[in-house]
Amino acid sequence: MFNHTPTAEAAVLSRLSALSSLSEDERRALRLATELPHRVAACRDLVQAGQRTSGSLMVVDGWLGRVKLFSDGRRQILSFLVPGDIIQEARNAQPIAVSTITALTDAMLCPAPATDTEGLCEAYAASAALDEAHLLRQIARLGRMSAYERIHDWMLEMRERLLLAGRAGADDFVMPLTQETLADALGLTSVHVNRTLQAMRRDGVLEWRGGVVRLKQHGKPVADPVARTAAERPRGAQAVALTR
Amino acid sequence: MFNHTPTAEAAVLSRLSALSSLSEDERRALRLATELPHRVAACRDLVQAGQRTSGSLMVVDGWLGRVKLFSDGRRQILSFLVPGDIIQEARNAQPIAVSTITALTDAMLCPAPATDTEGLCEAYAASAALDEAHLLRQIARLGRMSAYERIHDWMLEMRERLLLAGRAGADDFVMPLTQETLADALGLTSVHVNRTLQAMRRDGVLEWRGGVVRLKQHGKPVADPVARTAAERPRGAQAVALTR
């Protein structure tokens, strides 16, 4: 039905190839690594915050999330990990996990090949840079967007990310999360996510049936966050060369 | 009046020493680097998103912010950079800035010494790891905390960070931002920040006069975010060893 669900190893290979040019040896190493993935059942914690980590991992299949739980039960999903993503060990002397990672669906992971070759090393670095960009985008989303905008922006981000891993069509992708999980990521309640999704369907912005999301170009435009210079703020400023 | 505003270079030295054990050579290199800092006036953009970066920098004095501006004028401060913090160049082949950095106050920066020695390298890595932890904390703050909790949690974080740089007392520190800037960081309006601060003062949680914040242990307790396992969620789970 959907031709964007290729074989398992394709996700990692597709994403890393897009981030850096890999040698045939490196591609072979990646294929080899993904051949015997470990399984993790949904709702299991993969890493505990504060625990020592045991090397980098790659997501072969399924969705995971970095999660922070509050003592009163509130939950915030900090970021998502989807096929092709890399969970990198801190380059620190003390490789301590800074957040818990939970499997949001059944998932498959494998150890990431060592970064002793140039192409892979570059791919891992690019992956880390992308991850950081996603964190920053998540902050802007939570801080300054309405519920409607948050959901739309998140959908666009996930489509883009899955596309990189060869796991999305031009405007549709498989979205295995519940509305409650989405709410925990977007700082909303599941009730409000539900109502907002209905509004988006009414506006023709998206469809979501049977675990597949289809985004539509037309429909009500939503805010598009554009980084601009401070010059456009009230007490404007200009970029400067550093002066002593 | 406050003995926690030592000489300029002390901030960088204090923070990096706390993050890793530095040799005398390394300490000397840091002292040398901070001796001729570049000045940046408040409201100036230091780096533009998308621009090539030109090496790593250290904050000698002043407060900066990574900022995302929306096309309609909304602003989100993604993270803060305070004395002792490092603005690290991407380890990427393409060192492209992912966000604009704006000076929120007059600031002084200097190039960071090259990481060709073990202690410094470790210190930079630890600094980067801390930065990521701050981003994650910011996400949890924006996603799941009330205005009251956001402000309190943010104050605690900044006190802790400034303490590391030797720029804070046991419970007070210099806070040069306006309420509007704080609002842009915490996803609120300046009006609501103002009213919430009044409630906190009424509750005896903090004082804020003349640019100095004093936090008080007593007073109304606020939510303390504790990372815990998924086991405590409704459909609980246990941490697992990876199984094939």
Added chain:
DNA sequence: CGGGGAATTGAGGCTTCTCAAGCTTAGTGG
């Protein structure tokens, strides 16, 4: 003393939350 940015206050409205109930769907066992 005047100017200007920042802080403060008030009134009213909108977004989002809370609580609660009903519905739908997929899976299960008799």
Added chain:
DNA sequence: CCACTAAGCTTGAGAAGCCTCAATTCCCCG
């Protein structure tokens, strides 16, 4: 083949939190 169940989705009503707009006061600085 059909109750039965459990999870997820949907809907309603009312309340709370936060925002908007606007005016006023405070405070620093020239």
